[in-house]
Amino acid sequence: MNQIDASLIDWSRAQFALTAMYHWLFVPLTLGLGLIMAIMETLYYRTKDVKWKSTAKFWMKIFGINFAVGVASGIILEFEFGTNWSNYSWFVGDIFGAPLAIEGIFAFFMEATFIAVMYFGWEKVSKGFHLASTWLTVGGATLSALWILVANAWMQYPAGMNFNPDVVRNEMTDFWAVALSPVAINKFLHTVISSWLLGGAVVIGISSWYLLKKRDITFALDSIKVATIVGFVGVVISAITGDGSAHQIAQKQPMKLAAMEGLYEGGDGIGLVAAGILTPGKQYDDSKDPFIFDIQIPKMLSFLAVRDLDGYVPGINNIVRGGYITPEGEKALSIEEKMTKGKKAFDALNQYREAKKNKDDIQLAEAKKLLDENFAYFGYGYFQSPADAIPNVPLVFYSFRVMVILGGFFLLLFIVVWYFSHKKKFEQSKWLQYVCLWSIPLAYITSQAGWIVAEVGRQPWAIQDILPVQAAVSNIEAGSVKLTFFIFVVLFTVLLIAELSILTKQIKIGPEKGDEKE
Amino acid sequence: MKRIASFSDFITMYVEGFKNLTWGKPLWIIIIVKLFIMFAILRVFFFPNLLNRFDTSEEKSEHVFRELTKNHITNEKKFSNESD
Structure with a gap:
């Protein structure tokens, strides 16, 4: 096989996306619900009121079911790295491996140790130690997420590394530049804290079901009080960190921002598309209007992207043509210029390896110099035309709007629920209970849409500017990837059905009453 | 207890x-x-981990280099075919 089959790339991406999205059904609930149950146990510890113990224990049960079904599903992604993305796995070297190893050894170990105390230790350890174990379980889960997100952030913004042509892989030169890159910190905060939104939505949704069934009223209302505050804080901080993310994307991944906004021709003082319908089939080099219909907030995109109402924001066509001034104050190269540099980097790599074989030190030094000068554009050498550098604009554009609109909906929902709960009207407001119940899937859609923006918006890159997906993918039979894709569809569906059936059974049983007699 | x-x-x-x-x-x-x-x-x-079939780091890096090269050469060929 001399040429990478396009269907191989598509199926490999589809398989990875399926696994990641399935895995992400469980992670945000672990993070969000974990915080809620830890707060409930803290209330028990401080007030000595056993109703909080019973409440915390019930949500711990839901946490446990979610944790058990979701645990280790992330490992499948690591299998896929080794089989379907072996070029990528080698190319990223220890940069990707180090955070994942820390995650596996430290964070997951911590999580797994203290989760046992949390479930088995109620009467065996002191209340303080038990509470600490609960918080450490949540902390371990959050630390796990940190290291995975550090690895992901590096793919969006490769930092702290140097390419070693002797071994054809990147080597970490600065661990802290990888771990504490501004993209990593913002991604971590945005992802973890937005999970509080999902945790809050699930808790108020399930609690509303109890109210609709007119049972476990006190438990449900108490749960709603805690979950509403956690959810509200989650939405507000997510909006702030989301703004930070968009600002970073404007600087580091301008093509992603242009796709998020369906912005083809940029300029100064660009408006933010509040709502819009993209013109189907629009290409970067045609003269079609990008929108059939759109409502814009004047100058807002410029303000969000560069903190200046009249600031310059490049569109897709500007990025393709180059020539504008980047936030770093440099003249942007066109995609074709970057493609030329990418090919130079690739030629230099070839020359380097040839010189090494021939033990020609002079050519070796020259090739290394040329490679270092052009390596930042290595990935562009794989493109056949500038169109290859453009992600799927409609998917990114609509996913972004789904995430933001639903984020706004949840902000409103948490405020309304808090108000009704505070005024002691929530128990009588059936309509609101139904809204809360049916908002559970919306919280998952919000969370998944955020990842679609992050990952589809990054396309065609596996590693931004350095390695596109067609180079990262293993040259294996597309049929075998297709087969495993459908195996995963079946496996994940069965696991999901198992989880939902265990969950619904436990929800129907409800909180244990025994603790209240303590 | x-x-x-x-x-x-x-x-x-x-x-x-x-x-x-x-x-x-x-x-x-x-x-x-x-x-x-x-x-x-x-x-x-x-x-299977595809790179585990190689015993040494040199073999692994050589394999990945060939894979990366293969894609590049294919694209170069496509370029020349298009211009023809």
Whole structure:
């Protein structure tokens, strides 16, 4: 096989996306619900009121079911790295491996140790130690997420590394530049804290079901009080960190921002598309209007992207043509210029390896110099035309709007629920209970849409500017990837059905009453 | 109920905890079946680490270099075909 089959790339991406999205059904609930149950146990510890113990224990049960079904599903992604993305796995070297190893050894170990105390230790350890174990379980889960997100952030913004042509892989030169890159910190905060939104939505949704069934009223209302505050804080901080993310994307991944906004021709003082319908089939080099219909907030995109109402924001066509001034104050190269540099980097790599074989030190030094000068554009050498550098604009554009609109909906929902709960009207407001119940899937859609923006918006890159997906993918039979894709569809569906059936059974049983007699 | 006072009590807590599982029992069955499918079936038959067939780092890097080269050359060929 001399040429990478396009269907191989598509199926490999589809398989990875399926696994990641399935895995992400469980992670945000672990993070969000974990915080809620830890707060409930803290209330028990401080007030000595056993109703909080019973409440915390019930949500711990839901946490446990979610944790058990979701645990280790992330490992499948690591299998896929080794089989379907072996070029990528080698190319990223220890940069990707180090955070994942820390995650596996430290964070997951911590999580797994203290989760046992949390479930088995109620009467065996002191209340303080038990509470600490609960918080450490949540902390371990959050630390796990940190290291995975550090690895992901590096793919969006490769930092702290140097390419070693002797071994054809990147080597970490600065661990802290990888771990504490501004993209990593913002991604971590945005992802973890937005999970509080999902945790809050699930808790108020399930609690509303109890109210609709007119049972476990006190438990449900108490749960709603805690979950509403956690959810509200989650939405507000997510909006702030989301703004930070968009600002970073404007600087580091301008093509992603242009796709998020369906912005083809940029300029100064660009408006933010509040709502819009993209013109189907629009290409970067045609003269079609990008929108059939759109409502814009004047100058807002410029303000969000560069903190200046009249600031310059490049569109897709500007990025393709180059020539504008980047936030770093440099003249942007066109995609074709970057493609030329990418090919130079690739030629230099070839020359380097040839010189090494021939033990020609002079050519070796020259090739290394040329490679270092052009390596930042290595990935562009794989493109056949500038169109290859453009992600799927409609998917990114609509996913972004789904995430933001639903984020706004949840902000409103948490405020309304808090108000009704505070005024002691929530128990009588059936309509609101139904809204809360049916908002559970919306919280998952919000969370998944955020990842679609992050990952589809990054396309065609596996590693931004350095390695596109067609180079990262293993040259294996597309049929075998297709087969495993459908195996995963079946496996994940069965696991999901198992989880939902265990969950619904436990929800129907409800909180244990025994603790209240303590 | 006896409180944990030593390491052996700690181990006993784990053992008793697992023995007295109620709602957790089906979850452990799910975890064990899932891990079996993942490591004994998927890992072994469908997800070999492709680079593990090479013994040394040199062989692995040479293989990846050839793979990266192959894609580049293909694109170059496409370029020349298009211009022809």
